[in-house]
Amino acid sequence: MDNKELWQSVLAQMQFHVSKANFATWFQNTEIILKEDKTVIISVPNAFSKEWLSNKYNKLILKALHEVDDQIKDLNFIIKPQSLKINPPLFRNNQIQEKVDTEQLKFDEFKVNKETNLNPKYTFDNFVVGSFNELANAAALAVAENPGNVYNPLFIYGGVGLGKTHLIQAIGNKISENGNKKKVKYISSEKFVSNIVSAIRGGSIETLKNSLSSIDVLIIDDIQFLAGKNKTQEEFFHTFNSLYEKNKQIVLSSDRPPNAIPELEERLRSRFEGGMIADVSLPDYETRLVILKNKAQEKNLNISEDVLEYIANNVKKNIRELEGALNRLSLHIKTNNDGITIDLAKQLLKGFVFSPFDVVSFKKIIETVSKFYSLDEKSIFNCTRRKEIVKPRQVAMFLLRKELKYSFPAIARKFGGKDHTTAIYAYKKILQENEENNKLTEELNLIKQRIYSG
Amino acid sequence: MKIEILKENLKMALNVVERIVGKNLSLPILDNVLIDTDENYLVLSSTDLETAIKLWILTKIVKKGKVAIPVKFLSSFISLLPNEKITLEEKKQGLYIECKNFKTQIQGSNPEEFPIIPEFKNLEFVDLDIKKVCQGLSQVVDIASVSQSRPEISGIYFLFSKNNLKIVATDSFRLAEKTIVLDKAVKKEISFIIPQKPAKEIMNILIEKDENAKIYFSPNQIMFEVQMKESEKPQIQITSRLIEGEYPNYQDIIPKDFKTKIVLKRDEFLNQIKTASLFSGKINEVKFIVNSKNNEVEIFAQSADIGENRSSLSAKIQGEDLEVSFNHKYLIDGLNNIKSSEVIFELSEKEGPCVLKPVGDVNYLYVVMPIKST
DSSP: OOHHHHHHHHHHHHHHHSOHHHHHHHHTTOEEEEEETTEEEEEESSHHHHHHHHHHSHHHHHHHHHHHOTTOOEEEEEEOOOOOOOOHHHHHHHHHHHHHTTTBOOOGGGGSOTTTOOOTTOOSTTOOOOTTTHHHHHHHHHHHHSTTTSSSSEEEEOOTTSSHHHHHHHHHHHHHHTTSOOOEEEEEHHHHHHHHHHHHHHTOHHHHHHHHHTOSEEEEEOGGGGTTOHHHHHHHHHHHHHHHHTTOEEEEEESSOGGGOTTOOHHHHHHHTTSEEEEOOOOOHHHHHHHHHHHHHHTTOOOOHHHHHHHHHHOOSOHHHHHHHHHHHHHHHHHHOOOOOHHHHHHHTHHHHTOTTTSOOHHHHHHHHHHHTTOOTTGGGSSOOOHHHHHHHHHHHHHHHHHHOOOHHHHHHHTTSOOHHHHHHHHHHHHHHHHHOHHHHHHHHHHHHHHHHO | OEEEEEHHHHHHHHHHHGGGOOOOSSOGGGGEEEEEEETTEEEEEEEOSSEEEEEEEEOEEEEOOOEEEEHHHHHHHHHHSOSSEEEEEEETTEEEEEETTEEEEEEOBOGGGSOOOOOOOSOOEEEEEHHHHHHHHHTTGGGSOOOTTSGGGSEEEEEEETTEEEEEEEOSSEEEEEEEEOSSOOSSOEEEEEEHHHHHHHHHHHTTOOSEEEEEEOSSEEEEEEEOSSSSSEEEEEEEEOOOSOOOOGGGTSOSOOSEEEEEEHHHHHHHHHHHHTTOTTTTEEEEEEETTTTEEEEEEEETTTEEEEEEEEOEEEEOOOEEEEEHHHHHHHHHTOOSSEEEEEEOSTTSOEEEEETTOTTEEEEEOOBOOO
């Protein structure tokens, strides 16, 4: 007979000896938590129950227990406070109230779970999946369902505002929700570095190590900020190893793949690459529309389809911008209490659609490409056939053609009066290699992301 | 049991113990006060199973014993009696009361049914000036969150550290922190969260005490005790349940720097917010426009159905010009707890937390979040 059954049989007996009101008051939320030799330990919800049960009902309970199991000679009570359960109707009330009060800002820190550092608003349920993040989402889900055993470490990369943080926090939230008592910790790189720095200063590096090694799921955001911080990298390396050996899940995010993070120690890089690497890229038009619809629903906004389509068509930079555009409209609806027409939307969203930083220009492409390949902007125009310059130049030409629809002669002129056939050759070569060479495809995607996310 | 007591003494005691008693349908014994004897003292106890009050009164004890009587009823009856000596006698769970021309009998309940008030076995305690604590508590207590969805912020946070006691409450829109300097430093850090209701009772009951009080700690409960001057007995003990859970890292919320700092006359400021609040409409929005050129702050409120109101007051301004909106209720709550003639209002960057504090008092702080600006 297990403890639960044992206690149930005691409760059944107690009902005969105690009035209903007393029974409900004193025996609510009690249970046997331990049975050891001759002693039974019973948990009670508060000090009043403890006093009452141990002073008034001790004998009765002991007798009832003894009848079932004659080994039991002794009783002990301990207080185990009940976590307050939230009544569902109360909760709903709250939500309604929150909707009314959306303009009143809250302390952000309070939404965050203190132990895990996770923000509960990020879940898989409100993550929109499209072709651009399918793989990352599938990998994240697999990890959340089976942490430590499938893809370890999981490395997610992509540009700003594309949902990396959302995805990795959703993993943490899902795991801690499952209730299997896994210790989840989300930490941003910046915080991680400052923790290590203050631990070094305070001489408490061992305590920090111990606290990290007891974690089941470690999630670190924006890992690229570890670049160049050698001591932190070293500490992280040890933490990583000790967690990895114990099959603890590690999830990392970054704005670029591991091999593109400069000043990252080789041993760390190889470890990052040892698990699963998945990217999130820019959402396509359809996905943007779905995201907008979801967000509008979340915010309880009534915005017509054509306005949403207009936003989806014109705000392409990232998801954060989409939300910003929607916020702009929602503010207008609330203050003026009228609907949004397409013309009004155009006027309101001017700032989002025609931001000067957004417009892709010749200069922007050259700048991004040369930065990506760590070249001086001028050297890309140099009349040379050095391999490390030829390729970036061809990529730049390709992008000018593809993204800006420059004519081939125009491109040729920009590159110091080359023949227009050179431009055609470059375009075709990159186009073809794009299909054959995965590495190049990835590079192109990253460059495009940077061009558009500015 | 048979005792003799002055009406005034009994009335005062009953007024205290009846505070926490409500109508309890599931366990009617909780409607009662337990009247017991302890040496030469009459001991009154009441509880709602969250809070418990125990009160000692020096009286003439003729015969020992105890009785449980509905406290609201007893209290209203006693207050109508003439101001004379009262004789109380227990017979068969009832209470016989004699006072001058009155002879009364009130039916009670079995005193054995009355809950046992938990004792404090470990005697770790802090000794402090309770009046100061209660006054501090009064500046904070109303801020706590009413909603039970986040139990840990529905209570009042106490943090003893070195020679400081910090009392904190928040409802996630605003936060108040009161620091009290203790005469003696505590040996180790102690912190706990008291539910709002008992905190209010403790405040109301103990704010009138001139003596020091001791606070006893246990993991699930806390007890405030004031001792009698003339003897070793306590005159009152208030026990409360504590809220389980960890209080949020509230220190992170208090902004370290600000964009604009303004110093205003408190009364004028409060008055203008109250005026503006009449026009603020459903979302209670009152807008501040800081104009450093004229050394002026403009307060503006409008609503479609009522109209609009604009007022300005002179201020000492440091930093940039900006516009920010608040829920007027939150500002008024904060200003009501500040007693100094001038207040400092620190505004931080857009949509970040802002701080109200009195001029010349570093021990009070009120952090408030703005309304999303339109």
